[in-house]
Amino acid sequence: MSQTQRPNFGRRSILKYLSTIIVGIATLGLGFSFLGQHHPKSELLPANRTSRLPPNQRKVSELVGYSTGVIPQFNEMDWRLRIGGEVEKPLSMTWNEFLDLPKLIQKSDLHCVTGWSKLDNVWGGTLFRNVIALCGPRSDARFATFECEDGYSTSLPLKVLVDDDVMLVYELDGEELEPEHGRPLRLVVPKRYGYKSAKWIRAVKFTVEQELGYWEKLGYSNTADPWTEDRYSQYRP
Numbered sequence: 001m002s003q004t005q006r007p008n009f010g011r012r013s014i015l016k017y018l019s020t021i022i023v024g025i026a027t028l029g030l031g032f033s034f035l036g037q038h039h040p041k042s043e044l045l046p047a048n049r050t051s052r053l054p055p056n057q058r059k060v061s062e063l064v065g066y067s068t069g070v071i072p073q074f075n076e077m078d079w080r081l082r083i084g085g086e087v088e089k090p091l092s093m094t095w096n097e098f099l100d101l102p103k104l105i106q107k108s109d110l111h112c113v114t115g116w117s118k119l120d121n122v123w124g125g126t127l128f129r130n131v132i133a134l135c136g137p138r139s140d141a142r143f144a145t146f147e148c149e150d151g152y153s154t155s156l157p158l159k160v161l162v163d164d165d166v167m168l169v170y171e172l173d174g175e176e177l178e179p180e181h182g183r184p185l186r187l188v189v190p191k192r193y194g195y196k197s198a199k200w201i202r203a204v205k206f207t208v209e210q211e212l213g214y215w216e217k218l219g220y221s222n223t224a225d226p227w228t229e230d231r232y233s234q235y236r237p
């Protein structure tokens with residue numbers, strides 16, 4: 001049949017068309033009103049969130065600088081970011097090669113599982129998505145493990161890592177990242193507890209199964225959603 005079917009404009013379908021249009025306009029309107037306030041995407045609160053502060057968190061005025069060990073040195077000349085595991089194109093990037101990735105500045109919040117939250121951190125870096133595009137994870141890769149200079153590690157599903165607010169950053173509030181906050185390179189994952197935001201990253205390994213990171217092995221949640229107070233894992237080693 002080559003003729004295109006004419007829509008049937010019965011009462012029910014007119015109602016359906018009308019409601020689609022109304023929902024469409026309302027969605028656009030909401031979108032534009034948010035844009036008008038210049039909120040980056042990560043600041044938009046889902047309908048069920050009435051506050052920017054997740055339950056049982058308190059605001060602090062500075063990032064606390066939480067770490068489990070000594071703060072590593074950064075030597076620009078011998079620094080490499082290794083990207084491997086289940087990828088088509090393993091990479092070893094120099095510092096300058098990393099800086100050549102598209103740069104983005106974006107504000108977001110960091111919620112430490114111990115109860116402090118630092119709102120409005122202005123991060124400068126690149127979307128994690130840009131790294132994914134470079135190395136081409138194989139079709140069975142579902143997770144990535146971040147391996148850090150201080151021996152720390154954590155991992156996340158790729159479906160979390162492709163989000164608009166997930167970045168590899170080298171600047172905070174317009175300045176080069178301070179050593180205690182991850183200089184030269186850290187991850188920020190605003191929608192997860194802070195222990196997922198790995199500092200001093202040296203390697204990213206794409207995997208089929210999720211590996212347990214430093215805190216996750218000690219019983220902290222592998223999903224780590226601050227809004228549902230998903231602090232501890234069901235499984236205790």
Ligand SMILES: Nc1nc2c(c(=O)[nH]1)N[C@H]1C(S)=C(S)[C@@H](COP(=O)(O)O)O[C@H]1N2
Binds near residue numbers: 066
């Ligand atoms: N390599 C590494 N990354 C890390 C940690 C760490 O000990 N080592 N601590 C995590 C925790 S528990 C939190 S809350 C945040 C804290 O970030 P900040 O030190 O910039 O405040 O970093 C995370 N990233």
Ligand SMILES: [Mo]
Binds near residue numbers: 066111113195
């Ligand atoms: Mo933390």
